[in-house]
Amino acid sequence: MKKIILPLFLMLALTGQAQMKADDVKTFTLKNGMKFLVVEDFSIPNANMYLFYKVGSRNEYQGITGLSHFFEHMMFNGAKKYGPKLFDQTMEFNGGANNAYTTENVTVYTDWFPASASEIIFDMEADRIASLSIDPKMVESERGVVLSERRTGLENSPWRLLSQSVQATAFQEHPYHWPVIGYEDDMKNWTQQDLERYFKTYYAPNNCVVVVSGAIKVDQVKRFAEKYLEPIPAQLAPPLVHIVEPAQTGERRITVKKEVATPYLMIAYHTPESKNEDYYALNILSSVLSSGQSSRLYSALVDKQQLATQIQTDFGDSFDPNLFNFYAVANKDVNETDLENAIYAEIEKIKTNGISETELQKIKNQKLMEFYSQVETINGKSNNIGTYEVFFGDYKKMFNAPANYNKITVADVQNVAKKYFVKSNRTVGILKTNVEN
Amino acid sequence: MEPIKKTILTTCLLVLTHISLSAQSYKLPDYTTFKLSNGLTVYLMEQHDVPVISASAILPAGAIYDNEKAGLASLTATALKHGTKNFTKTKLDEELDFIGADVNTYATKEYAGLSSNFAAKDKVKVLAIIKDLLLNPFFDSAEFNKEKSRLLVMLEQQKESPRSVIGSYFDAFLYGNHPYGNVISGINSTVSKLTVEDLKNFYKTNYKPDNSAISIVGDFNTKDMKAELTSLFSTWEKSTKEKENPATKAISIPTENRVLLVNKNDAKETTFYIGAPGISRNNPDFVAIEVVNTLFGGRFTSMLNDELRVNSGLTYGASSRFSTLKNGGSFVISTFTANKTTEAAIDKALEVMTKLHANGLNEKSLASAKNYVKGQFPPRYETAGQLSGLMTQMFWYNFDKSFIDNFEKNVDGLDLVKANQIIAKYFPKDKFQFIMVGQSAEIKKIAEKYGKVTEVDIKDEQKKAL
Numbered sequence: 050m051k052k053i054i055l056p057l058f059l060m061l062a063l064t065g066q067a068q069m070k071a072d073d074v075k076t077f078t079l080k081n082g083m084k085f086l087v088v089e090d091f092s093i094p095n096a097n098m099y100l101f102y103k104v105g106s107r108n109e110y111q112g113i114t115g116l117s118h119f120f121e122h123m124m125f126n127g128a129k130k131y132g133p134k135l136f137d138q139t140m141e142f143n144g145g146a147n148n149a150y151t152t153e154n155v156t157v158y159t160d161w162f163p164a165s166a167s168e169i170i171f172d173m174e175a176d177r178i179a180s181l182s183i184d185p186k187m188v189e190s191e192r193g194v195v196l197s198e199r200r201t202g203l204e205n206s207p208w209r210l211l212s213q214s215v216q217a218t219a220f221q222e223h224p225y226h227w228p229v230i231g232y233e234d235d236m237k238n239w240t241q242q243d244l245e246r247y248f249k250t251y252y253a254p255n256n257c258v259v260v261v262s263g264a265i266k267v268d269q270v271k272r273f274a275e276k277y278l279e280p281i282p283a284q285l286a287p288p289l290v291h292i293v294e295p296a297q298t299g300e301r302r303i304t305v306k307k308e309v310a311t312p313y314l315m316i317a318y319h320t321p322e323s324k325n326e327d328y329y330a331l332n333i334l335s336s337v338l339s340s341g342q343s344s345r346l347y348s349a350l351v352d353k354q355q356l357a358t359q360i361q362t363d364f365g366d367s368f369d370p371n372l373f374n375f376y377a378v379a380n381k382d383v384n385e386t387d388l389e390n391a392i393y394a395e396i397e398k399i400k401t402n403g404i405s406e407t408e409l410q411k412i413k414n415q416k417l418m419e420f421y422s423q424v425e426t427i428n429g430k431s432n433n434i435g436t437y438e439v440f441f442g443d444y445k446k447m448f449n450a451p452a453n454y455n456k457i458t459v460a461d462v463q464n465v466a467k468k469y470f471v472k473s474n475r476t477v478g479i480l481k482t483n484v485e486n
Numbered sequence: 487m488e489p490i491k492k493t494i495l496t497t498c499l500l501v502l503t504h505i506s507l508s509a510q511s512y513k514l515p516d517y518t519t520f521k522l523s524n525g526l527t528v529y530l531m532e533q534h535d536v537p538v539i540s541a542s543a544i545l546p547a548g549a550i551y552d553n554e555k556a557g558l559a560s561l562t563a564t565a566l567k568h569g570t571k572n573f574t575k576t577k578l579d580e581e582l583d584f585i586g587a588d589v590n591t592y593a594t595k596e597y598a599g600l601s602s603n604f605a606a607k608d609k610v611k612v613l614a615i616i617k618d619l620l621l622n623p624f625f626d627s628a629e630f631n632k633e634k635s636r637l638l639v640m641l642e643q644q645k646e647s648p649r650s651v652i653g654s655y656f657d658a659f660l661y662g663n664h665p666y667g668n669v670i671s672g673i674n675s676t677v678s679k680l681t682v683e684d685l686k687n688f689y690k691t692n693y694k695p696d697n698s699a700i701s702i703v704g705d706f707n708t709k710d711m712k713a714e715l716t717s718l719f720s721t722w723e724k725s726t727k728e729k730e731n732p733a734t735k736a737i738s739i740p741t742e743n744r745v746l747l748v749n750k751n752d753a754k755e756t757t758f759y760i761g762a763p764g765i766s767r768n769n770p771d772f773v774a775i776e777v778v779n780t781l782f783g784g785r786f787t788s789m790l791n792d793e794l795r796v797n798s799g800l801t802y803g804a805s806s807r808f809s810t811l812k813n814g815g816s817f818v819i820s821t822f823t824a825n826k827t828t829e830a831a832i833d834k835a836l837e838v839m840t841k842l843h844a845n846g847l848n849e850k851s852l853a854s855a856k857n858y859v860k861g862q863f864p865p866r867y868e869t870a871g872q873l874s875g876l877m878t879q880m881f882w883y884n885f886d887k888s889f890i891d892n893f894e895k896n897v898d899g900l901d902l903v904k905a906n907q908i909i910a911k912y913f914p915k916d917k918f919q920f921i922m923v924g925q926s927a928e929i930k931k932i933a934e935k936y937g938k939v940t941e942v943d944i945k946d947e948q949k950k951a952l
Contacts, residue, residue, distance in 0.1 A: 144861020193799025310642035341583035418586035
């Protein structure tokens with residue numbers, strides 16, 4: 050959000066010209082293949098850098114599961130110029146903060162800093178991409194950290210255990226089969242060689258998209274990028290993930306034991322990747338089902354029938370075909386089978402009668418508000434521009450998203466419900482205290 | 487037209503760049519504030535970059551007014567959305583969802599709040615709804631019964647996650663019978679007794695304009711918005727008597743180390759707090775304490791995280807914080823570790839505190855913390871929602887824009903001598919209050935090492951004043 054501190058600027062803002070457009074994103078690609086997307090935004094004296102590496106748990110295999118995420122941690126543990134601890138210490142000394150996240154598909158590094166510190170951020174990022182040093186001592190202490198991360202995730206949410214069980218059941222061959230955090234035994238056995246190979250294969254400038262937003266000029270970003278990042282040599286393209294999950298040919302069910310007040314339920318249907326033509330209709334379908342208290346599932350199952358205390362659906366971004374998930378928690382004294390059947394009843398209604406024009410318009414309105422909130426902060430800009438570039442192949446799709454949602458008709462939504470929400474395509478997971486009867 | 491716009495843009499950017507490079511000082515954008523005749527304070531700030539508006543309201547109706555009815559303030563705030571004079575609950579949900587607007591109502595320890603986000607073009611509709619929620623809630627008994635039964639299940643479900651419950655155990659343990667020990671979400675025995683009449687009475691007593699504020703930030707015209715709000719909220723009747731604040735009574739100070747051990751039979755890790763009394767929001771050293779805490783446990787390279795995570799791999803994260811209220815506050819070190827490393831982690835955390843007192847800070851670390859808090863300050867006030875929230879906080883805790891405008895100056899003014907005084911004065915040395923949530927069979931002996939142990943089971947109802 051821009052801060053109005055100059056009368057001239059105020060005038061400009063009042064004309065409504067300050068809103069963000071696709072043209073406000075400037076792009077260039079370095080000789081080594083590293084692509085940059087830049088948004089100038091002088092609203093606050095800060096800037097950020099988001100680095101999207103196209104590597105995630107889908108690039109792993111059994112024996113090294115969790116390595117992508119572990120590698121994300123190791124990227125903070127020292128390189129040639131900025132040794133152990135110095136990456137964080139230097140960044141914080143310069144007023145910056147950072148974080149990173151790993152998914153099935155990507156590993157994203159995020160730096161947030163006063164714009165005046167931009168140059169040193171480029172220097173530090175270049176240092177760790179060019180010459181990370183993987184210190185065996187750091188590997189050991191960091192192993193304890195990720196084991197704790199895994200443990201605290203399981204300790205604090207039953208969803209963690211249930212969703213990894215459902216994923217493992219829904220995917221029998223494709224690498225979405227294992228959790229991003231990895232298997233505990235793999236986590237205890239990653240080797241130095243695994244890490245070194247991973248770095249060389251995936252942490253190449255040509256496997257990375259960089260987004261910079263904030264109080265810095267495009268020319269300046271380009272100068273820093275050329276000075277610090279362009280000298281890093283490109284690598285061979287990483288091997289393709291060639292496994293395609295075979296079509297599911299019958300319902301799969303899994304039960305998991307954990308002490309909980311009432312049962313937790315997940316239902317997962319195989320659905321296509323982000324670039325597929327059904328993406329927007331499926332996304333709208335997810336909102337129709339669970340966005341807000343007037344949504345189909347909340348209003349029927351939580352409010353009217355009181356079968357559930359919580360209900361949610363999720364259809365996320367992915368490179369390969371993934372899952373459309375339903376999550377529900379049973380109300381007190383409700384049999385989870387009744388809850389499950391009630392969800393199917395709501396799905397059937399959409400398959401048979403479709404959704405209303407009003408419902409469709411509601412979701413389109415919500416999508417526009419979502420777009421506004423995505424461009425309200427410099428971090429929202431970088432994260433979303435990068436996500437669209439990486440998952441949809443073009444950052445411009447972010448700006449087209451409201452229009453793309455607008456194209457969807459009620460028939461499109463009904464059709465994707467019919468196409469994907471079929472019994473043989475689903476995996477059902479139940480987590481409860483008593484699994485013996 | 488086109489070339490002119492470009493010229494303006496270039497000039498602006500150049501000037502702004504210059505400012506951002508010479509001094510990064512962040513100033514609060516201009517806003518207007520005024521009071522209606524019924525005492526309601528209003529803040530208005532125009533921001534035109536995105537065609538959205540954020541609204542926040544703050545009212546003296548938090549859990550400190552629950553008395554024996556724990557959960558009452560929170561349920562009352564939630565139930566504002568159960569329907570009003572002009573809208574049934576279903577109608578409300580449909581109207582707001584249709585235009586992609588959010589309106590949330592909630593209670594914290596001290597106050598009740600409303601926060602909302604909507605498209606600028608929908609302002610008339612949403613403001614009318616907000617007015618209705620605050621002035622004309624209906625408290626439908628059928629909706630109340632559903633909400634209550636859901637809440638009772640949710641109170642049980644919270645116990646599945648140590649992180650969700652440790653905070654309320656700590657507040658009750660630290661504050662004892664003081665209203666700051668009240669459990670916001672309530673406990674089974676009090677919530678199950680609540681009736682819709684309780685909510686109506688609580689609303690009547692506590693939802694009044696004269697100690698409340700509303701702030702609106704976003705894409706609107708101040709003059710029009712002022713007229714709109716005046717017409718919407720002037721009919722709100724003010725209190726007939728002076729409001730008492732039950733939290734002004736003295737908070738008793740712990741006299742020894744104490745441990746509350748919360749047994750969770752299936753725990754694989756111990757989640758713990760090491761706490762002590764802290765400061766109130768209006769403490770004159772507020773900013774200085776934030777800087778010092780940044781070094782101790784407020785960022786990734788902090789002493790705590792460096793020792794417990796980076797050097798030893800005992801945990802995924804260790805941190806510390808001061809939680810501030812109007813009349814008091816608390817300090818906690820917060821982390822978690824595997825059952826078998828519980829003792830090592832607690833010892834290490836205490837050792838870091840001992841080191842802080844023994845060694846103090848040095849020039850380099852202080853400079854780093856100052857740069858960090860200054861550098862991370864502007865993004866805290868970047869969105870309309872953040873700014874409208876900030877202004878209701880200014881109202882509630884009685885600070886003004888100088889807090890924002892002078893933040894850098896105040897940070898810069900902290901020298902090493904003062905920083906070391908801050909440590910001695912505000913960071914606890916002893917009389918620690920421990921909360922350990924974990925498997926008692928494995929950690930009880932360890933708990934006994936740190937102080938007198940009170941043991942409860944996570945499945946039992948949480949009691950006040952342990």
